[in-house]
Amino acid sequence: MTEYAVTDPATGEVAAIYPTATDAELDAALTAAAASSRTWPAHTTVADRAARMRRVAELHTEKREMLADIIVREMGKPRDEALGEIDFCAAIYEYYADNAERFLADESIELLAGQGTAVIKRLPIGVLLGIMPWNFPYYQVARFAGPNLLVGNTILLKHAPQCPESAEALALLFAEAGLPSGTYLNIRATNEQVANLIADPRVAGVSFTGSERAGAAVAEIAGRNLKKCVLELGGSDPFLVLSSDDLDATVAAAAAARLDNTGQACNAAKRFIVVDGLYDAFVEKFTATLLAAADGIAPLSSVRAAATLESQVAAAKAGGATVTAAGERRGAFHPPAVITGLTADNPAYHQELFGPVASIYRASNEDEAVAIANDTPFGLGSYVFTTDPEQAQRVANRIEAGMVFVNGVGADGAELPFGGIKRSGFGRELGRFGMEEFVNKKLIRTL
Numbered sequence: 352m353t354e355y356a357v358t359d360p361a362t363g364e365v366a367a368i369y370p371t372a373t374d375a376e377l378d379a380a381l382t383a384a385a386a387s388s389r390t391w392p393a394h395t396t397v398a399d400r401a402a403r404m405r406r407v408a409e410l411h412t413e414k415r416e417m418l419a420d421i422i423v424r425e426m427g428k429p430r431d432e433a434l435g436e437i438d439f440c441a442a443i444y445e446y447y448a449d450n451a452e453r454f455l456a457d458e459s460i461e462l463l464a465g466q467g468t469a470v471i472k473r474l475p476i477g478v479l480l481g482i483m484p485w486n487f488p489y490y491q492v493a494r495f496a497g498p499n500l501l502v503g504n505t506i507l508l509k510h511a512p513q514c515p516e517s518a519e520a521l522a523l524l525f526a527e528a529g530l531p532s533g534t535y536l537n538i539r540a541t542n543e544q545v546a547n548l549i550a551d552p553r554v555a556g557v558s559f560t561g562s563e564r565a566g567a568a569v570a571e572i573a574g575r576n577l578k579k580c581v582l583e584l585g586g587s588d589p590f591l592v593l594s595s596d597d598l599d600a601t602v603a604a605a606a607a608a609r610l611d612n613t614g615q616a617c618n619a620a621k622r623f624i625v626v627d628g629l630y631d632a633f634v635e636k637f638t639a640t641l642l643a644a645a646d647g648i649a650p651l652s653s654v655r656a657a658a659t660l661e662s663q664v665a666a667a668k669a670g671g672a673t674v675t676a677a678g679e680r681r682g683a684f685h686p687p688a689v690i691t692g693l694t695a696d697n698p699a700y701h702q703e704l705f706g707p708v709a710s711i712y713r714a715s716n717e718d719e720a721v722a723i724a725n726d727t728p729f730g731l732g733s734y735v736f737t738t739d740p741e742q743a744q745r746v747a748n749r750i751e752a753g754m755v756f757v758n759g760v761g762a763d764g765a766e767l768p769f770g771g772i773k774r775s776g777f778g779r780e781l782g783r784f785g786m787e788e789f790v791n792k793k794l795i796r797t798l
Contacts, residue, residue: 387533392503581778586731
């Protein structure tokens with residue numbers, strides 16, 4: 352049985368336990384969502400739905416302190432980052448409210464022959480199941496629910512078992528913003544119940560963010576039942592340092608890219624690939640910067656998460672790599688660490704390290720740097736730092752990833768599509784492309 356509980360990772364204290372839904376409760380929720388999927392788009396215009404979504408954005412701002420308190424308690428997020436996450440959510444809801452009518456407008460097709468007209472209408476497909484992770488409890492929901500509610504789809508939202516309080520807060524917030532009953536429903540389901548929901552013919556599609564293994568299971572069930580799915584899975588994003596006219600600034604950006612959310616972000620930089628001429632200086636400065644962050648480091652999401660990372664680091668060391676760490680693990684607190692000397696036969700070489708641990712690789716030239724960057728089963732994000740604009744674009748084109756950020760970190764935006772390739776999943780969220788995933792692009796041809 353999946354247990355939904357709020358466990359403060361900083362103290363280990365269980366603050367609250369929430370009941371898992373019964374099969375009857377889940378069927379009632381799905382029945383309500385299915386009914387609302389017929390009335391929600393039929394009885395509202397895009398402008399009507401946008402007004403409610405704008406109110407969702409306002410409520411995030413009005414309740415930001417309370418919302419931040421919850422996720423600091425649930426998964427140990429540093430408070431300033433928690434507030435930043437909520438502000439970003441407000442921006443996402445506002446962005447879609449401002450642009451929904453334009454994104455969903457009818458599109459005429461120029462006919463090659465014959466008379467009459469052809470129009471594409473972007474219409475909802477029905478009930479969507481969202482399966483969300485713990486690392487960004489509000490942001491993950493915003494980028495999925497915001498555009499799809501505006502399309503006219505309805506949402507069943509299954510959050511991570513350690514995030515029941517934030518999940519409940521969001522459901523209440525959507526209701527306060529004026530969304531009708533059955534339009535957005537928070538459910539607390541087991542993995543077995545989720546599998547049954549995906550297979551249920553009343554569910555039209557599923558969006559999953561989480562581990563590669565769980566994503567494969569979701570995709571298998573969805574495919575077997577001919578359901579559209581969007582998957583945002585793991586990442587082991589490369590950070591290429593090819594040249595720099597301010598190495599201190601480059602190191603500061605690299606450390607920020609690794610320590611975002613205490614290193615618990617799928618698109619955080621994890622593998623740092625540095626050319627020969629800068630390698631030794633980069634390793635010295637970066638290691639000092641990362642280890643100095645130990646004093647203010649937040650806990651990982653759970654003791655289990657920290658123990659898993661600890662075992663990965665130990666395996667890397669046993670495999671011949673050098674590990675420089677700022678101390679030992681204490682409960683859910685894992686110290687920042689830097690790994691050098693990783694070879695392709697090391698067990699950590701192709702793994703995603705989810706926490707404040709970075710690996711650094713030496714590259715003799717641009718070609719070798721790109722080869723190391725692409726030698727991963729993942730393909731989510733990436734970073735390229737160079738003083739040569741032509742090299743920046745050339746390397747960005749060669750990297751096998753869904754996103755490349757050149758000479759900057761923390762540059763995500765509501766308007767920018769988010770997603771990956773290879774074993775990082777498929778589909779996109781955010782931007783115009785995020786609104787296109789669960790839409791019936793219906794052709795109406797009139798003669």
